[in-house]
Amino acid sequence: MLEYLNEGLALITNLRCILLLFGGTILGVLFGCVPGLTTNMCLVVMLPLSFTLKSIDAISLLMGIQVGGCTGGLISAILINIPGTPANICTTFDGHPMAKRGEAERAINISLFYSFLGNLLGFAALISIAPWLANFSLKFGYYEFFAIGVFSITIISTLISDSVLKGLGSAALGMALALIGTAPIDYANRLTFGVINLDGGIQLITLTIGLYAFGALYEVAEKDLEIERTIQNTKRNIKGFGISLKEFSQQSFNMIRSAIIGIIIGVLPGLGAHISNLVAYSIAKNQSKYPEKYGTGIIDGLVASETSNNATIGGAYIPLLTLGIPGDGSTALILATLIIHGIVPGPSLFRNQGDIVYAIFLLLLIASFSMLIVIKGLLHYFISALSLPEHILIPIIILLSVVGVFGSTKLIFDIWLCVFIGLLAFFMNKVKIPLGPLLIAYVITPIIEINLRRGLMVAKNRTFWEFFQSPIFCVLICLSILVATLPLIIKIKKQKVF
Amino acid sequence: MLFQKYEKLFSGSFFLLIGILLATQINKIKITNISMDSRLLPIIVVSILSVIGLLLVIEGIVEIIKQKNLNSTKLNFGQITKKNIKNILCCFLITVLFVYLLPIFGFIISGSMLLFGIILTLTPKGKQYKRENIIYYFLFLSVAITTGIYFLFVKIFLILLPRGNIWP
Numbered sequence: 001m002l003e004y005l006n007e008g009l010a011l012i013t014n015l016r017c018i019l020l021l022f023g024g025t026i027l028g029v030l031f032g033c034v035p036g037l038t039t040n041m042c043l044v045v046m047l048p049l050s051f052t053l054k055s056i057d058a059i060s061l062l063m064g065i066q067v068g069g070c071t072g073g074l075i076s077a078i079l080i081n082i083p084g085t086p087a088n089i090c091t092t093f094d095g096h097p098m099a100k101r102g103e104a105e106r107a108i109n110i111s112l113f114y115s116f117l118g119n120l121l122g123f124a125a126l127i128s129i130a131p132w133l134a135n136f137s138l139k140f141g142y143y144e145f146f147a148i149g150v151f152s153i154t155i156i157s158t159l160i161s162d163s164v165l166k167g168l169g170s171a172a173l174g175m176a177l178a179l180i181g182t183a184p185i186d187y188a189n190r191l192t193f194g195v196i197n198l199d200g201g202i203q204l205i206t207l208t209i210g211l212y213a214f215g216a217l218y219e220v221a222e223k224d225l226e227i228e229r230t231i232q233n234t235k236r237n238i239k240g241f242g243i244s245l246k247e248f249s250q251q252s253f254n255m256i257r258s259a260i261i262g263i264i265i266g267v268l269p270g271l272g273a274h275i276s277n278l279v280a281y282s283i284a285k286n287q288s289k290y291p292e293k294y295g296t297g298i299i300d301g302l303v304a305s306e307t308s309n310n311a312t313i314g315g316a317y318i319p320l321l322t323l324g325i326p327g328d329g330s331t332a333l334i335l336a337t338l339i340i341h342g343i344v345p346g347p348s349l350f351r352n353q354g355d356i357v358y359a360i361f362l363l364l365l366i367a368s369f370s371m372l373i374v375i376k377g378l379l380h381y382f383i384s385a386l387s388l389p390e391h392i393l394i395p396i397i398i399l400l401s402v403v404g405v406f407g408s409t410k411l412i413f414d415i416w417l418c419v420f421i422g423l424l425a426f427f428m429n430k431v432k433i434p435l436g437p438l439l440i441a442y443v444i445t446p447i448i449e450i451n452l453r454r455g456l457m458v459a460k461n462r463t464f465w466e467f468f469q470s471p472i473f474c475v476l477i478c479l480s481i482l483v484a485t486l487p488l489i490i491k492i493k494k495q496k497v498f
Numbered sequence: 499m500l501f502q503k504y505e506k507l508f509s510g511s512f513f514l515l516i517g518i519l520l521a522t523q524i525n526k527i528k529i530t531n532i533s534m535d536s537r538l539l540p541i542i543v544v545s546i547l548s549v550i551g552l553l554l555v556i557e558g559i560v561e562i563i564k565q566k567n568l569n570s571t572k573l574n575f576g577q578i579t580k581k582n583i584k585n586i587l588c589c590f591l592i593t594v595l596f597v598y599l600l601p602i603f604g605f606i607i608s609g610s611m612l613l614f615g616i617i618l619t620l621t622p623k624g625k626q627y628k629r630e631n632i633i634y635y636f637l638f639l640s641v642a643i644t645t646g647i648y649f650l651f652v653k654i655f656l657i658l659l660p661r662g663n664i665w666p
Contacts (some may be wrong), residue, residue: 045657050604165554169550169554173513175539179540216588237582310606392639396643402609403651407651407657
């Protein structure tokens with residue numbers, strides 16, 4: 001192992017590799033912090049360039065983009081309440097209220113710090129338990145993935161602050177939106193209302209931009225805008241990362257729990273950071289002594305969201321390197337780069353190209369530091385740029401979002417969808433239907449459906465009872481029932497006490 | 499405000515309406531020989547939406563009846579002014595026009611129009627913004643930003659954006 005570590009270190013300790021890593025991080029942060037411009041889009045744009053580079057240089061560029069992008073999204077999530085990437089949805093819940101209180105810089109610093117720690121913990125998991133976790137993930141079949149989907153949807157109910165019914169309704173609406181288009185397995189057209197352009201369904205980026213960017217446009221249009229800047233950053237030049245030692249020790253359990261959630265979700269193929277931040281936030285809120293404070297601007301929410309979404313990156317590399325299975329969309333693009341450069345991930349990679357494996361581990365570690373340096377260094381510029389008056393900032397965001405949507409989907413129809421989904425989001429905000437459950441249900445529904453239908457097809461007698469033969473399924477379903485009923489039990493106990 | 503006062507009624511009706519709309523489409527899904535076919539999940543989702551919608555509507559009606567019986571004091575949620583509705587409608591119409599003109603005139607012209615229109619709509623009418631001077635400033639800003647974005651993404655990042663059908 002030490003021999004491979006030395007060889008890996010020798011591969012990456014050259015100026016070009018480090019500069020590409022930093023350059024990739026800057027690009028990733030810029031793409032991540034602008035709503036609509038996703039990390040995956042930046043990776044796709046840079047992919048052809050990476051083919052002309054040496055293998056390790058290409059990997060360092062793309063890894064910098066991946067790490068930078070995941071963290072860059074927190075900037076717009078906190079400053080303008082629009083998540084830069086779906087991985088930062090939960091960061092808006094507590095980050096933006098903090099920014100409105102004049103603590104924008106503190107919120108970003110804390111999120112940045114815990115993103116960095118999330119990366120480090122993901123890296124630690126990667127080098128220590130990669131093969132074991134990969135073997136564990138092989139035990140997940142149709143029944144288990146279905147149970148994970150149900151568990152995630154159930155947890156949504158803990159995101160709801162005032163009405164369980166509205167939250168479940170929002171989740172059902174998200175499921176309905178996910179069902180539009182071509183069904184899996186038998187490819188039947190569903191719920192398209194005869195519109196040919198809906199045969200491909202509604203893309204995640206279209207939905208996210210419509211809900212958050214276009215929704216924000218109508219919200220801003222309704223307000224009587226003040227002339228002053230909307231984000232009053234009264235606490236400037238924060239020392240360190242804006243968190244005291246006492247607060248850090250109080251958040252330790254939250255951080256480790258969120259990191260574990262992020263790593264496990266990263267390991268499981270098909271899921272990703274956009275799910276891990278929602279699950280980690282929900283569990284943190286569910287287990288907190290003061291759940292009513294979540295969403296008002298407390299650091300616990302930021303810790304859960306940012307630690308988990310960055311830990312997912314390290315987790316996603318585990319199945320990638322050990323089994324050749326990408327953990328999420330961005331690692332799928334990195335897999336393409338590895339294969340083109342003759343690096344074939346899988347069990348033999350550790351044996352035959354151990355130096356490359358350890359070089360990748362070390363690059364992830366250095367990328368964490370580069371992300372920290374880049375964002376800390378450019379923080380004031382980001383705050384200044386995103387503190388422009390809303391009547392100028394929001395239209396620019398809309399235009400960039402249109403670029404992002406069209407750049408991803410190449411369809412004008414998706415921009416039409418964004419306009420009308422924005423109206424839907426505006427109406428939902430008016431009647432206080434939460435948007436978070438809609439988005440997570442939209443993401444999880446395909447996982448639930450595919451695994452439910454395939455599980456039933458392979459089950460004996462095609463009955464649902466076969467699912468209960470899996471211990472992992474049983475554990476997850478029990479957890480789902482517990483999560484769903486626990487708030488009700490606590491509420492009844494409180495009423496009895498009073 | 500109307501929406502906030504009757505939010506349960508509105509949200510329940512909304513879910514019911516969506517449920518009914520989707521229910522009309524379920525029979526159009528092709529039946530296949532595969533068991534547990536494509537209609538399974540839509541039926542489940544439509545049922546959930548309808549039940550939740552109904553429950554919210556009932557809750558909303560019960561709340562309204564209770565408020566009338568108790569003669570509760572009117573809660574002051576503020577009013578939507580005519581200006582707010584006008585702004586929302588303007589922004590909506592500008593975005594619709596933008597998307598309609600995008601394939602015809604291309605990104606630069608329609609994007610500039612979008613930026614200019616929305617900035618003008620949202621700009622506060624304070625003393626700092628003297629109407630005569632500010633229009634030219636916003637026009638220049640809109641064209642400059644849109645052109646900059648176009649060249650950055652098309653020429654440098656090589657992302658395709660609509661060029662417009664009218665150009666040769």
